[in-house]
Every structure is written in structure tokens, then in C-alpha cells.
Amino acid sequence: MDKKEITIYDIAQEAGVSPATVSRVLTKNAAVSPAKREAVEGLIRKYKFRPNAMARSLSDTKTKILGLLVADIRNPYYAALSVACEEAANQQGYTVMLCNALSDNRLEDSNLEKMYEQRVDAVIQIGCRADDLVSDSAYAAHVNRISRTIPFITTGKLDGTDCYRLNIDDVASMRMIFEYLTSLGHRRIALLGGQKKIQSTYDKWQQYIYLMGKYELTFHEAYLQEGDYSEKAGYRCMLELLELKKPPTAVIAVNDFTAVGALKAAAEKGVQVPRDISIISFDNTFLSEISTPKLTSVDYNYAAFGQRLIEIAVKAIQNQKIPKEQLVTPTLVIRDSCTQAQER
Incomplete structure (x- = not known):
């Protein structure tokens, strides 16, 4: 084990004692059994351990x-x-x-x-x-x-x-979005942004696919646009959606950042939100309040x-x-x- 990486917690773990016990050994506290003291001191010598000031003051009290x-x-x-x-x-x-x-x-x-x-x-x-x-x-x-x-x-x-x-x-989040969009008559719904290697995005994608079936909506692979979580990704993915022969009537953005990028792409293409296409997002950050138009978004309080x-x-x-x-x-x-x- 590299000396530079050794901490009081490493000593405690290897000796089978608590960090507080190591601290008591370091401060010469008598309230340590001979066997534990010997084990800790042996490891201190083995690794030539030098505790920092914080470690020396370690005790059973909390730091808050x-x-x-x-x-x-x-x-x-x-x-x-x-x-x-x-x-x-x-x-x-x-x-x-x-x-x-x-x-x-x-x-x-x-x-x-x-x-x-x-x-x-x-x-x-x-x-x-x-x-x-x-x-x-x-x-x-x-x-x-x-x-x-x-x-x-x-x-x-x-x-x-x-x-x-x-x-x-995330399951409840996507469900309430679908309930809202379908109540507005949307049947061509896209999901924009995010990476499937991220758990929350993966769950959203799976729920999106499930809900497309539940509401008897036709699934289009092109309506699933993977990107990342940035404004640039939202912009790029939205441009691709707008180039489709039958673009969606509603877009679910994975977060407010990507939604802002989607709004920018729509504006550049002369597509009015929400008249021509609806956009809804997740996170409900300050971006949803300052965008034009203001974004409908999932809030987490x-x-x-x-x-x-x-x-x-x-x-x-x-x-x-x-x-x-x-x-x-x-x-x-x-x-x-x-x-x-x-x-x-």
C-alpha cells in the first residue's frame, strides 16, 4: 500500500478496530486494550504512518x-x-x-x-x-x-x-407527461436527449416505450433521439426531428437544458412553440421560467x-x-x- 495513500481509516480497517481507537493510540490514550494497541502500532510502523492534524484530533464526537x-x-x-x-x-x-x-x-x-x-x-x-x-x-x-x-x-x-x-x-414522471400530452390530443410524441447508460434516462426510455404501447400510439425509432444533457444536444436532436417527413407534434426533453436547445432549433426553422409543436421537459429549474415560451416541466420540489x-x-x-x-x-x-x- 502506498504510504501517501494511507489514512487513519485504512489503519483502522486493517487492524480491525474503529478509527477512534486508532486516534486513541496516536494520542497515547490509556483506554485501549494491549492487543488492539499492539496491532495498531504495528501497522503504524509498517506503513510509517504520519497522521495529519485532523486525524490526531479524531475522537468519538461528531463534526456536524x-x-x-x-x-x-x-x-x-x-x-x-x-x-x-x-x-x-x-x-x-x-x-x-x-x-x-x-x-x-x-x-x-x-x-x-x-x-x-x-x-x-x-x-x-x-x-x-x-x-x-x-x-x-x-x-x-x-x-x-x-x-x-x-x-x-x-x-x-x-x-x-x-x-x-x-x-x-421516473416512472411516475413519464406517466404524468403522457397523461397530459395525450389529453391534449398528441399522438406523435418524441423523446429527446439523454444517454441510455445513465440509469434515470434508461428508465425514462423504457417507460416511454411502454406508454407508447399503452396509449396505442405508433412507435417510431426516429422519435427516440439520444444525445447528452446539454443545450447543444437539444438543438441538434430537435433539428433531426424537424427534418422528418412526419415530425412529432410533441417533444419530451430529458431536462430543461435540452429543452432550451430544442426551442432554439424550432425558432430557427420557423416552427412556433406551442402552436406548431409542444415541448415539455424535466427538472423545472430556473431555465423553465426564463425561456420563451415558458416551459411546462416536471418538478421535484x-x-x-x-x-x-x-x-x-x-x-x-x-x-x-x-x-x-x-x-x-x-x-x-x-x-x-x-x-x-x-x-x-
Whole structure:
């Protein structure tokens, strides 16, 4: 094991003791059995371990700090949920340590380890590799090492781990969108943006296909436009849809970013929203309010979402019995971007 990578938690794990026991050995505390002291001191000598200042002060007391590991705070969805978490944490007497992964797995690992070493009382992960359809086994092992000591909560999934999950009900989200669009007479409905390797997008795609059948709508493969989650992807995918011989009368965008890109493409082609084509999206961020027209979008009630994440973390810290998996129930905020279907 590389000396530079050794932490007080590694010593504790290999010795089969708690991090607090390692701390007591380091501070010459007498309240450690001879066998445990010998095991810990042997590993300290073996790895030439030098604890940092934070590790030296480690004890059984809590830090009242929650680690918040976020995919990218520049995305308004993550920004809104992060702010909601921080506000809820402050109300509970906790401080938030925020780190961004920025689509960099090494940075994600590093930030997670920093939180661990800084003795956060729990880690809440929003996005990042917890969103992957197929979980990264090495990352799951990293999370497992941490979750043995402190609670780990995610808004995604990590197969092979014992973390707490608070997930958006994507099935309910897509169902309410279809109920709304079909009530407006739409039968040619497209789904735009997102990547199938992401769990939430995969679930949306599967539910879309199921609902097309349920409502006896004709499925067109060209109506499923895979991209990513950016405005550029929304723009490109919308252009492709508008070039079809029979373009859709309604488009479901995977998030507000892609919806904004779709609006831009429609405007450039002289297609009026919602007169000529309806657009609906997910996330209900500030973008849905400032776009023209204002977007109808699926809302997750960020304040309540953040409150529940913090409540799960605090209850787990206090060793209260809580469900391992819970769901966030979405609502549909209706604005100006959808209207009755106009056959073309």
C-alpha cells in the first residue's frame, strides 16, 4: 500500500478496530486494550504512518459536517438541490462540505476520500457515478469502505453497496407527461436527449416505450433521439426531428437544458412553440421560467427533496431505523410550451 495513500481509516480497517481507537493510540490514550494497541502500532510502523492534524484530533464526537458530492454545480438541477440541502442542513445544525466531480472519476474518488479524511458525519452523493446504469465495481468498493464507518446517501444507485437511496420516481414522471400530452390530443410524441447508460434516462426510455404501447400510439425509432444533457444536444436532436417527413407534434426533453436547445432549433426553422409543436421537459429549474415560451416541466420540489436527503443523513448518523430506499414524487408544472395537437 502506498504510504501517501494511507489514512487513519485504512489503519483502522486493517487492524480491525474503529478509527477512534486508532486516534486513541496516536494520542497515547490509556483506554485501549494491549492487543488492539499492539496491532495498531504495528501497522503504524509498517506503513510509517504520519497522521495529519485532523486525524490526531479524531475522537468519538461528531463534526456536524455533511459531505455533499455533486456531479457539477453549474447545472441548475444540481445547484437547486445543493442549495436546498445546505439550507436544510443549516436548520439541523450541520455545515455542508461541497465538492464537484466535474465528470472526472479521479476527482470524484479524491473528493470522496477528502471528505472521509475530514471526518464528515455522512456523505450525500448527487449524480456522479451513482447515476450509471452499470455500477463501477471499483467505485462501489470505495463507497463500501466508507459506508462501514459513516452513512452514505445517494440520489442514484450503486449496486453492490449498502448505501441509502432517495430516488426520483421516473416512472411516475413519464406517466404524468403522457397523461397530459395525450389529453391534449398528441399522438406523435418524441423523446429527446439523454444517454441510455445513465440509469434515470434508461428508465425514462423504457417507460416511454411502454406508454407508447399503452396509449396505442405508433412507435417510431426516429422519435427516440439520444444525445447528452446539454443545450447543444437539444438543438441538434430537435433539428433531426424537424427534418422528418412526419415530425412529432410533441417533444419530451430529458431536462430543461435540452429543452432550451430544442426551442432554439424550432425558432430557427420557423416552427412556433406551442402552436406548431409542444415541448415539455424535466427538472423545472430556473431555465423553465426564463425561456420563451415558458416551459411546462416536471418538478421535484427541491426544498422538500433536500430536506429529505438531510433527514435521512441525520437519522442514519443517529442510528435510527429508516428505509434503505425511498422515492421522490414529482409534480407537473404547466406553463406555456404545450397546447392542443395540430396535425401536420
